[in-house]
Amino acid sequence: MAVKDYIRERFFPHMWCPGCGHGIVLNSMLRAIDALGLSKNEIVMVSGIGCSSRISGYVDFHSLHTLHGRALAFATGVKLSRPELNVIVPMGDGDALAIGGNHFIHAARRNIDLTAVVMNNRIYGMTGGQYSPLSGQGILATTAPYSNIDSDFDVVDLASAAGATFVARTTTYHARQITDLLKAAILHEGFSVVEVMSQCPTYFGRKNRLGSAVDMVERFKKITTPIGSKAKREHPELIERGIFVQKETTEYCSAYDDVIEKAMKGN
Amino acid sequence: MAKQIKFVQGNEACVEAAIYAGLDFFAGYPITPSTEIAELLSQRLPRKGGKFIQMEDEIASICAIIGASLTGHKVMTATSGPGFSLMQEGLGYAIMAEIPCVIVNVQRGGPSTGLPTHGSQGDVYQARWGTHGDHAIIAMTASSHQDLFQITVEAFNLAETYRTPVILLFDEGIGHMRERLVLPEKGEIPLVERLRTAVKGGVDFHPYLPREDGRLPMADFGGIHRYNVTGLYHDMWGFPSDSPPIVHGLIRHLVDKIHNNVNHIARYKEYHLEDADNIFISYGSAARSALHVVKSQRKKGERLGLLELQTLWPFPYDLVREKCARARFVLVVEMNMGQIVLEVKRAVEKPDRVVLANRVDGVFITDADIRNTLRIIEGKGV
């Protein structure tokens, strides 16, 4: 099918600014779903609140646009009550890791089969450019006019430490890699996290003088490198891209099936 | 067949009723005095193939049940004071997105951590207005385990009928007290099942277009109809909209579907109202003491009556006005600083004849407490 067969054309044009990275994520995600040949009826997209979270309205799946930070909690209810569904959870960085940080680590700990996509633009886009837990020190934001003193999380380290069984990272420059990683993440049975470094030219870019959207995307090429590359050894400050964790352990819903079996025997 | 009779806590009666009503998904977080509901359901649900999950907090709990309701299940969560505060945003979401679910609040003393192991009825207004924005809500309560069973089943029925969250506002007294419960047989209390759309696949389905009777058929997530669900104002497809006619239409629909049906939603019991000079209005465990006083004073020839409210919200103003029309005084018996008493004052013709008999020190309100207020009204002093 063509990408347009997966979107709700009735609801376009979308609300994102020109040059926003969120559209690239949408496009790459639909390509992954198409490549996997999934039926639209078996996909549920659950999102929170933010520019990124509006993605769920545009896709022709079952879509649940929830509360700021709570997407993974809603998604847990959808998945556990109907484990055969593929549940994809796109989130902004603030959505996933500030207000939603607790749900993020607990979903990872449970290893419930959800595909979490962190659309990391290092800023709160929807509310107009405040710093997020992924902004990092030295960043300018509307709430950090003297430059940010908060340290940032590393999404990959955090997700891995919390127990996610599939953890990957890429950027909007590497659109094809987004598709590949999402394919693997959706197929993975367990909690998977894909961080996509994305650009918000309107706030993050403008505040921090990073140039146009194109400049910002090209910058992702310069500041990242594949995991374990020679470039990484020579330039340790480079951010690695690729799959960091991929392991098989018991998935939550299938573990609950065992609970049901035990409970029924004891009846 | 002999009826099954149990001797149980109120919380257990709630669990029995929820299972009777068809509950098959529960998410919760432990908190006194509601914890037994979660504990018992962790045992009972998987036995019937249902799901129980202990979430990381109450925010996650209410979100998880909303998600599970959308896949076509009957869902519930249970909590107390602080946890109910955390659920308010999710409650508003369920109202806005019209997702059937049942939320039990076994009330304890507040504000804040308050009095974890003591009873209170302090959350009546929180149930009404705890979540932000204009809205309507259904909240119900009961004073005995048999009634609690019935009301819990009806809460599930109303949630499905009106596509709305229903709050069960019990209290510590009822939750922890042990009492006889006769389990109704299957079919004895009618059950309302999910109304699913008959629209065929491939035909445009409007999840938010009410039928002529005001009801909105649903389609399960994972089925043939794909649609959007959001907490934003939305059009008939569930797509976000800020168009004034759409916003106006939706808020009116959300409020009207409950308030136009006050009489269908109102549940109450009445004792000796026919000839009563003075009427008690009470609910939940406080109504037990009120009923005692009615019975004992009647023996002494005093003409007292009791209107026990089981539906607190939407408040049955007309009902209260009618029932109190001939009363000299109306005494509202509740364990808070005066919440339902204000609604009763709004309902009756002579609000200055409405008096509060309350107790707020964590101790269950007694016959003596109520009698003292009666004496004051009658100018006898205590």
Ligand SMILES: Cc1ncc(C[n+]2csc(CCOP(=O)(O)OP(=O)(O)O)c2C)c(N)n1
């Ligand atoms: C409980 C709550 N607090 C705050 C907000 C306001 N709010 C909406 S979106 C947002 C942050 C969005 O940033 P992010 O999640 O990083 O996504 P982006 O918009 O950058 O894609 C905030 C703070 C809200 N909607 N709800």
Ligand code: SF4
């Ligand atoms: S504000 Fe930023 S994140 Fe939001 S749509 Fe515009 S560019 Fe994208």
